[in-house]
Amino acid sequence: MSDRRGPPEPDEARRSAFLRLEGLSKSFDGEPVLERVGLEAVEGETLVLLGRSGSGKTTLLRLVAGFETPDAGRIVVSGQDVTTLAPSRRRFGMVFQHYALFPHLSVEENVAFGLAGSRRTATEIARRVEEMLEAVELPGLGGRRIDQISGGQQQRVALARALAPGPRVLLLDEPLSNLDPALRERTRRQLGGILRGIGITSLWVTHEQLEAFEVGDRVAVLEGGQMAQLGTPQDLYDRPADPFVAGFVGRASWLTGRLSERRRLIHEEGELPWTLQPVGELPAGARVRVLLRPEHLKLRPAALDGRGLAGTVTDVRFAGAETFYVVKLAGGEQLEVSSRYGRAERDQAVAVVLAPDAPPLPTFPAPGESAGGGVETSG
């Protein structure tokens, strides 16, 4: 973001700081759940908070919503500090994990709930409700009771209810986790489309990497209450900040060795001709591990020539569009290789080579090695 040339236009500057979280910390009963987490969301973007359970992502969302108060830090929306503002006065919409629709009200009454204090006439409210139900593709369902509509429909009523008062920010807490997998994919597209269509700034919490990549303009990976990395899905996948993110956002195999003078990996069988992309400062001779995605690797018959890493196929998993092979190298390391066409059988001796279109391979200090590799780095 910061490498933009020239001074940003005034409009851009305001946009870039629409929702700003600064150094948010929160602990429950002395247990820290969030530690100095900060981020900025651009107006209109969908920012996904991705993390495992216990990573602090839901707590972060609840701090933004105002259901919890941070121990430290600030929450700023278009220049207004809302850190201690009551949730009912923030004008943020929220879609809850279990939807939290009011079971004693009809679909219509649910959507109209947030419009009551808005000095609108009854006809205006009715029109707005109708408009929202159309936006979520549920026209004509207004009179139904909540238990008379399906889970997917409840999901969209929850969205319509949150959007009806015209919130400044939309918060979504695992909005798809209650749907069955088939419905989830469809609803994901639908929801993403609606958000983009309205152009509302959204924070979307999920633990599913696929969901995060598909709906997120940018994704923030949280781990252990801290921000592990914030970037576009592409960034996270190709340039993960650390081994955790690398493994969390996609399939990963690792190859350990030493870094040569030419910034190549020296493996047991010698220097490999692969282009590496060291993360942080890594001196020559440092023990490192290299991230290998399944699609970065290819299998070749072992007998063909001496190239590649020799190994044996230990597992074959057919997954439709592609097939995954687990190859055990002579040194005991296991690599996962994907291929669109079946090429090897279990127990077959093969050689693993780098795919010609593979990007530079992210390279991290090996476990036990400190990030600087013993060399002083200046901040």
Next chain:
Amino acid sequence: MRRRALAWGLAALLTWIVGYPLLITLLEAFGLPGTPTLEHAREFASRGDEWMALWRSLWISLGSVTLAALVGVPLGFLFERTDFPGRRVLGTLVILPVSLPPLVGVIAFLFLYGESGLLTRAVQGLLGAPEAPWRLIGPGAILLVHAYSMYVYFYLFTRAALTRLDAAVVEAAASLGAGRVRTLSRVVLPLLLPALLGAALLTFMTALGSFSAPYLFGGGFRVLPTQIVASKLNGELAMARVETVALALVALVGLAALRRLDPQRRLVAGGTRGTAPTRRRLASRPARLAAAAAGWSLALLLLLPHATLALISFVPPATWTTELLPPELGLGNWTGLAGQTERLRPVVNSLWMALAATAAALVLGFAAARLASALRGRVGAALEALLALPWAIPGTVFAVALATAFSVDAPALGRFVLVGTSWILPLAYLVRSLPVTGRSALAGMRQLDRSLEEAAASLGASTWRTLRRVTLPRLRPALLAGASLAFITALGDFVTSIVLYTYETRPVSIEILSSLRLQEIGVAAVYGVLLMLISAAVFLLWGREDSSA
């Protein structure tokens, strides 16, 4: 099919002890099976005091509902939504009044707030007044006693509903801009409505059938149950039957009316599940101290009558006349009870009759619930209805119905002379206990995962072994809770006993009454404390389903 035959047999048995006596009473109120006559009904309709009793029963019951709600609902919110030191202990203490026999509560009130009660004397002494500043008599006294014990229904139902409330629903209201008042009025209270209606129904039925408080504090103020007993003691049996029919009708109409208020009963499920709202920790020290002080003084207020009862059980006969506090205390009343068989007899009577009735109610209730949940169709519905019926019918009605049905020897018609024998009271207790044990068995059965029994069957276990090794252990907490509540009710029963007791089988409650009549307040208090201790112990040990589940 064997099971279906068993179910019909059980339904017939239950009909005989539950439905049949009511039917006979209804018929005899209209002169049947002899020549049909409307004479008694006409007499009932023409007498002002009968209408007055009916009207008083109604408004006392509605007044009790209102007062109980005013105490119980805020109390439920206080204990469920805030946290303060001592909350757990107090939360248990405040439900005790409902577990104690009504008669015990009534005499405890009498000893504390009555004309020569402890507090009354204190206030009198403070004011230097020549006579008691108030008299514990009339509708006010009845309402006070009712509110004192029946708030527990509202308290418990409110707390249960609040724990079931999805916290996210409240947060959703806030995120949509609703403030506290709007969230409470538009979201929380509507969602609590089914629970509040349930509590209202329970309170209404209990107040309608309440006998001890109107009997001891009513004076000339008669409600239907006391009117019925008065008619019966005056020998106006036909009139007593008409009054009984009237009371039963009021109960059934009230039940139907309150059920109607929540016709769909859709709210109980309440949509999707979430987590319960968290308790609000009162942050500031003064607020916490205030809440704790309020909670503790409240508990003291609630327990004061029972503490008084305990104190008076140590007052030797004829030693306390005009003093503020009893001048002498001693163990005489207690040792007298232990030493004299005649004094111990009512205790033994109450214990064995309550135990027998509870055991029978447990077996019948479980069997009926098991068959009702296994068999769909008419027989299942019939069993459920028979289990629930005694709950809707006031105790006085059942007492009169049993007295009517089983005072005639006509074996061909299924009528035997049981009145005057030692069978009639356990039978009455059994009928009154059936809805308690049956309902908890049914509730437990509904929560039981059917696949557990299917798994046992697929592993080769016989029906009997499945019942013994899987079903019963899973239902244990529910059955224990039902049985202990049934036992407590039977142990302290006054309302049916006063109609049906014989001298030989007189229960503790009747003995308390005669001690009071003989001015042996110490002896009455000993019996009261005894009932109170046993009831509270049974209730605290097994009566609360959550403690054992």
